Amino acid sequence: xxxxxxxxxxxxxxxxxxxxxxxxxxxxxxxxxxxxxxxxxxxxxxxxxxxxxxxxxxxxxxxxxxxxxxxxxxxxxxxxxxxxxxxxxxxxxxxxxxxxxxxxxxxxxxxxxxxxxxxxxxxxxxxxxxxxxxxxxxxxxxxxxxxxxxxxxxxxxxxxxxxxxxxxxxxxxxxxxxxxxxxxxxxxxxxxxxxxxxxxxxxxxxxxxxxxxxxxxxxxxxxxxxxxxxxxxxxxxxxxxxxxxxxxxxxxxxxxxxxxxxxxxxxxxxxxxxxxxxxxxxxxxxxxxxxxxxxxxxxxxxxxxxxxxxxxxxxxxxxxxxxxxxxxxxxxxxxxxxxxxxxxxxxxxxxxxxxxxxxxxxxxxxxxxxxxxxxxxxxxxxxxxxxxxxxxxxxxxxxxxxxxxxxxxxxxxxxxxxxxxxxxxxxxxxxxxxxxxxxxxxxxxxxxxxxxxxxxxxxxxxxxxxxxxxxxxxxxxxxxxxxxxxxxxxxxxxxxxxxxxxxxxxxxxxxxxxxxxxxxxxxxxxxxxxxxxxx
Amino acid sequence: xxxxxxxxxxxxxxxxxxxxxxxxxxxxxxxxxxxxxxxxxxxxxxxxxxxxxxxxxxxxxxxxxxxxxxxxxxxxxxxxxxxxxxxxxxxxxxxxxxxxxxxxxxxxxxxxxxxxxxxxxxxxxxxxxxxxxxxxxxxxxxxxxxxxxxxxxxxxxxxxxxxxxxxxxxxxxxxxxxxxxxxxxxxxxxxxxxxxxxxxxxxxxxxxxxxxxxxxxxxxxxxxxxxxxxxxxxxxxxxxxxxxxxxxxxxxxxxxxxxxxxxxxxxxxxxxxxxxxxxxxxxxxxxxxxxxxxxxxxxxxxxx
Numbered sequence: 157x158x159x160x161x162x163x164x165x166x167x168x169x170x171x172x173x174x175x176x177x178x179x180x181x182x183x184x185x186x187x188x189x190x191x192x193x194x195x196x197x198x199x200x201x202x203x204x205x206x207x208x209x210x211x212x213x214x215x216x217x218x219x220x221x222x223x224x225x226x227x228x229x230x231x232x233x234x235x236x237x238x239x240x241x242x243x244x245x246x247x248x249x250x251x252x253x254x255x256x257x258x259x260x261x262x263x264x265x266x267x268x269x270x271x272x273x274x275x276x277x278x279x280x281x282x283x284x285x286x287x288x289x290x291x292x293x294x295x296x297x298x299x300x301x302x303x304x305x306x307x308x309x310x311x312x313x314x315x316x317x318x319x320x321x322x323x324x325x326x327x328x329x330x331x332x333x334x335x336x337x338x339x340x341x342x343x344x345x346x347x348x349x350x351x352x353x354x355x356x357x358x359x360x361x362x363x364x365x366x367x368x369x370x371x372x373x374x375x376x377x378x379x380x381x382x383x384x385x386x387x388x389x390x391x392x393x394x395x396x397x398x399x400x401x402x403x404x405x406x407x408x409x410x411x412x413x414x415x416x417x418x419x420x421x422x423x424x425x426x427x428x429x430x431x432x433x434x435x436x437x438x439x440x441x442x443x444x445x446x447x448x449x450x451x452x453x454x455x456x457x458x459x460x461x462x463x464x465x466x467x468x469x470x471x472x473x474x475x476x477x478x479x480x481x482x483x484x485x486x487x488x489x490x491x492x493x494x495x496x497x498x499x500x501x502x503x504x505x506x507x508x509x510x511x512x513x514x515x516x517x518x519x520x521x522x523x524x525x526x527x528x529x530x531x532x533x534x535x536x537x538x539x540x541x542x543x544x545x546x547x548x549x550x551x552x553x554x555x556x557x558x559x560x561x562x563x564x565x566x567x568x569x570x571x572x573x574x575x576x577x578x579x580x581x582x583x584x585x586x587x588x589x590x591x592x593x594x595x596x597x598x599x600x601x602x603x604x605x606x607x608x609x610x611x612x613x614x615x616x617x618x619x620x621x622x623x624x625x626x627x628x629x630x631x632x633x634x635x636x637x638x639x640x641x642x643x644x645x646x647x648x649x650x651x652x653x654x655x656x657x658x659x660x661x662x663x664x665x666x667x668x669x670x671x672x673x674x675x676x677x678x679x680x681x682x683x684x685x686x687x688x689x690x691x
Numbered sequence: 692x693x694x695x696x697x698x699x700x701x702x703x704x705x706x707x708x709x710x711x712x713x714x715x716x717x718x719x720x721x722x723x724x725x726x727x728x729x730x731x732x733x734x735x736x737x738x739x740x741x742x743x744x745x746x747x748x749x750x751x752x753x754x755x756x757x758x759x760x761x762x763x764x765x766x767x768x769x770x771x772x773x774x775x776x777x778x779x780x781x782x783x784x785x786x787x788x789x790x791x792x793x794x795x796x797x798x799x800x801x802x803x804x805x806x807x808x809x810x811x812x813x814x815x816x817x818x819x820x821x822x823x824x825x826x827x828x829x830x831x832x833x834x835x836x837x838x839x840x841x842x843x844x845x846x847x848x849x850x851x852x853x854x855x856x857x858x859x860x861x862x863x864x865x866x867x868x869x870x871x872x873x874x875x876x877x878x879x880x881x882x883x884x885x886x887x888x889x890x891x892x893x894x895x896x897x898x899x900x901x902x903x904x905x906x907x908x909x910x911x912x913x914x915x916x917x918x919x920x921x922x923x924x925x926x927x928x929x930x931x932x933x934x935x936x937x938x939x940x941x942x943x944x945x946x947x948x949x950x951x952x953x954x955x956x957x958x959x960x961x962x963x964x965x966x967x968x969x970x971x972x973x974x975x976x977x978x979x980x981x982x983x984x985x986x987x988x989x990x991x992x993x994x995x
Contacts, residue, residue: 533853
């Protein structure tokens with residue numbers, strides 16, 4: 157038998173044939189997105205940093221797939237599209253609030269179904285919200301959803317009538333509509349909850365514009381347009397959310413047209429990308445804030461003078477220049493310039509003054525003290541960490557920085573005994589000042605207890621009262637003014653955080669695609685229902 | 692009886708002439724000197740890297756950690772005052788490359804030295820003692836050896852935490868089984884030889900037999916293996932730093948410099964290519980030096 161006529165047989169394969177097969181195999185492995193794009197309807201490819209794949213919205217694990225996938229496949233009672241400062245109706249078509257501001261009634265949009273065909277009514281909404289409660293047998297272990305809805309301020313949930321759902325509060329919360337638009341507030345199908353109480357994966361069923369086709373953890377999620385979406389079937393038939401954590405891979409995929417939308421590329425590449433044909437670079441408001449959390453229960457950080465010294469020591473101009481290549485801004489304090497609550501006078505809070513920092517450290521007897529700083533070891537974090545470490549050293553401290561993987565980092569940051577200085581990131585999942593203030597500062601929250609431990613300081617009762625009062629204010633101008641004052645008061649009296657920088661995620665969109673909500677993507681939110689191919 | 696393989700008859704003809712390499716065409720004495728010189732090149736290169744690491748403070752024109760005053764970010768090579776440009780923080784790239792030799796050379800050499808010591812002792816014990824003690828040691832080494840080197844090192848660093856010291860320990864731990872196996876096989880062979888039996892008959896204790904009789908005869912082979920192992924250790928060190936598990940910034944390290952510069956690969960490729968090339972050169976130099984040492988030891992064995 158002539159071996160050369162034998163179609164690919166491993167027992168007789170030649171080295172040349174093997175090399176050719178290896179080359180073809182490698183090329184095929186490198187082009188999963190291109191292959192995906194050629195299957196059936198045209199596919200939009202979106203880059204993900206990671207994909208845990210359990211798709212349990214109540215176990216908020218940070219950014220990653222929770223934000224991007226959940227925003228595409230889920231939808232809550234309200235929706236924030238970032239073109240309008242006010243939340244818009246979503247699964248709730250309207251709402252009303254009682255005179256005392258303690259009861260919110262939501263009228264459920266009629267005729268809607270979940271992806272699995274189950275009808276959406278007040279009972280279904282009630283079931284989703286009830287599983288947030290501590291005594292619920294359906295509550296996923298480690299659920300953070302209730303904290304994100306208002307924590308102890310939420311008294312309970314009721315079904316008023318088949319299409320009306322009520323949330324009862326202990327104190328008025330003018331930001332409740334914004335909170336309900338968070339990605340972890342999506343409404344879940346009761347049919348799915350019956351079949352699979354948690355960690356849904358491919359079985360995930362909500363009511364967003366796309367539904368899950370398949371999920372391969374740490375690889376990709378495939379979504380398809382949902383006919384029953386309240387806003388109508390999206391123009392894009394199919395979305396592949398592809399895990400592409402490495403910047404070089406993203407940039408190569410963008411250049412080859414295998415990636416259509418991403419908000420993951422490094423800030424350093426923006427100028428080069430802006431000059432490239434076939435893609436568009438969008439820059440948005442700097443809603444993403446980086447803070448340096450100072451653990452008030454750890455050694456010298458209990459001394460307000462040391463916290464002030466650290467705040468004065470940080471060279472924010474250098475952070476903007478060296479860590480973000482100018483694609484960021486020097487912050488005021490907690491509120492970024494793009495959000496209500498900011499005032500230009502806050503820039504004085506974050507003034508860089510190493511001389512004053514040294515004097516404060518001398519006064520506190522902490523000059524030359526060794527202090528631990530922990531930092532994540534991916535993305536822009538090591539660059540921020542290096543500039544801040546250098547700043548602290550220039551001010552006369554002896555910082556010891558540890559760069560940690562995200563899991564170890566979170567474990568250390570949320571353990572009050574395991575860190576002194578740590579970085580914390582907040583994004584505007586909804587652009588209201590209380591979206592930052594309460595989760596960062598209110599008693600009982602994880603940051604107040606475990607990250608900065610400032611709730612043990614004598615100023616905390618007054619801080620809590622100010623936070624509750626500010627959040628109860630519904631008049632926009634009066635509310636903004638209260639948060640302007642709160643920024644200054646917290647900086648002068650508590651200072652558990654030093655603001656480091658405000659930035660945005662650069663959004664890169666293929667010129668083949670229009671209608672991507674870049675304002676949302678710049679702050680981690682991912683709404684692709686308006687996207688469409690134009691060529 | 693099996694058939695002769697096809698083409699076997701062709702090999703029955705006269706031996707083909709060996710390749711006429713340059714050294715072989717030279718007169719005997721000169722050729723030997725050239726061959727000797729060529730075989731010394733990798734060792735000289737390794738010594739050059741070691742010298743670079745030791746003399747870094749004398750050679751580096753700028754502070755490797757702080758931005759050079761007045762320097763821009765990502766200056767290209769050939770910029771005034773910065774022959775290799777600056778990095779993305781405005782630090783002198785040449786100074787960082789010079790200082791960056793230190794962690795790689797130090798961790799590679801030190802970790803192999805630790806591995807030779809620990810693995811050598813364990814292997815000696817297993818080889819000379821044999822029996823259940825030897826079996827337990829060697830089966831443990833087999834288990835450790837079943838982990839890929841880099842994975843074993845990552846596991847150790849994950850347990851101990853990142854940093855230069857922990858990385859050195861991790862690489863050493865991952866290399867111990869290699870030396871233990873070599874030492875055990877050599878020591879087992881030596882243990883049956885007359886001089887060892889004589890030493891035992893004279894009443895030498897087990898430690899004395901192991902360290903003063905067997906060890907000197909095992910050591911040369913271990914040292915030759917060690918020169919090759921430095922190459923592997925250097926690559927592991929660079930990989931761990933690239934993964935963020937080794938040397939921590941802002942300390943310069945070639946592995947971390949590649950990681951830090953990869954986002955600039957499309958507009959400042961030299962930022963990643965130069966440290967990457969240096970890692971490759973050091974590793975190759977160590978590997979070739981190891982090969983040369985192995986060849987020299989074989990020649991000596993043949994002459995004995």
